[in-house]
Each structure stands twice: as structure tokens, then as C-alpha cells.
Amino acid sequence: MSFWENFWDIFWWFFTACVFFAYLFGLFAIIGDIFRDHGLSGWWKAVWIFFLAFLPFVTLLVYLAARGDGMAERSVERARRDQDEADSYIRKVATPSPTTEIAQAKALLDAGTISAEEFERIKSRVLV
Template sequence: MSFFENFWDFIWWLFIFYAFFAFLWALFMVIGDLFRDHELSGWWKAVWILFLVFVPLLSVLAYMIARGKGMAERSMERARQSQAETDAYIRQVATASPTEEIAKAKALMDAGTITPEEYNRIKSKVVV
């Protein structure tokens, strides 16, 4: 008799597979949160890790019950910080330097695309 001949055996196998990966995901989220939390002392981190090693399922559940709210707050703060760093990098890369802006405006004025007054206005915006 093949393993996949019985439909309910297949469903049970899928459930076990899903539960195992959900547990691994939760375990890694807890471990990541432990090391991301700067308010928790090193000794408490070591205690949590010991419990996670020897009693993993109960420790993950206890951690999520005891520290779940702080876990969500730390995750949101990390996401905000990452977004701010990404935005700052994009602004840094996307904006041209004042010298480049003035050179572009000068080239446009030399080509006759803009007037000297427009060139001076662009130059005053960039220099400020």
C-alpha cells in the first residue's frame, strides 16, 4: 500500500508539513526578536535560548504570550528604520549635486532653451 493512496493520509501529511514549517518560522522569529531586543539583559536572553533548545514548543508559545506585544513593536520599529534608511539612500543617489544642477542649467541657457533669468532663478534655488 503506497503512502499517498489514502486521501486522509495525504491530508495529514500536509498538515504535519505545514505545522512543522509554521513552528520553524515562529522559532526563528522568536530568536531574531531576542537578539534584536536591547532592553533584555544577556542573562535573560541565555535563559530564553536554553528553554528554546530543551522545550522548544512550550518556550515559543510562552515567549509569544509574554513578549508578543513588544515583539510586534520591535518589528515595526525595525521596519520604520529600514524604510528611513532606504529613503535616505534613494534621496542621496537620486538628487544631483548643486554643481551638476548649475551645469545642466548653464547648458540649457547656452542652447537657448531657457532665458538668463530662468538660469539665475535655478542657480539661486540650488545654491540656497
């Protein structure tokens, strides 16, 4: 065998592998979109899954042509919702500002819960 025959065999193998992985990515994206779409009835979901099982490539193209815009909108809405949830969680668990911590420590000092030395220790830790 010559180098070029091996080269084209390798090229064809990589090309086929890339097409196969792209197909799998599209297939799983569409299956995920089908089950996330609350506007689609159960029967329509079953029909799409049936055709994806028996005419996968054609059904994938038809689904993208027929419902691609809605798929993109649902994806953007989900990303926005996930970002809002992450931001909310971060705000909830984030440490308070130094001013807030000192004010809380001062309130504890005024209430007699902590001593002046503890207040100074908290203040020096927060200001560092």
C-alpha cells in the same frame, strides 16, 4: 489501499509539513527577536535560548504571550528604520531634476568650463 486512505495520508502529511514550517518560522522569529532586543540582558537571552532548545513548543507559546507586544513594537520600529534608510539612500542617489541639471550646466557655461555646444547638448538631453 483505497483512494480515501491515500487521501487522508496525503492530507495528514501536508498538514504536518505546514505545522512544522509554521513552527520553524515562529522559532526563528523569536530567536531573531531575542538577539535584537537590546533591553534584554545576556543572561535572559541565554535562559530563553536554553528553554527554546529543551522545551521548544511551550517556550514559544510562553514567549509570544509574555513578550509578543514588545516583539511587535520592535518589528514595527525596525521596519520604520529600514524604510527611512531606504528613502534616504534613494534621495541620495536619485538624479537631480531637469531644472537643477540645466542650472548646473549654465553655471559651468558661465564659468567657462564647458562650451555653448556642450551646454545645448546637456540641455537637449535633460529636456527629452
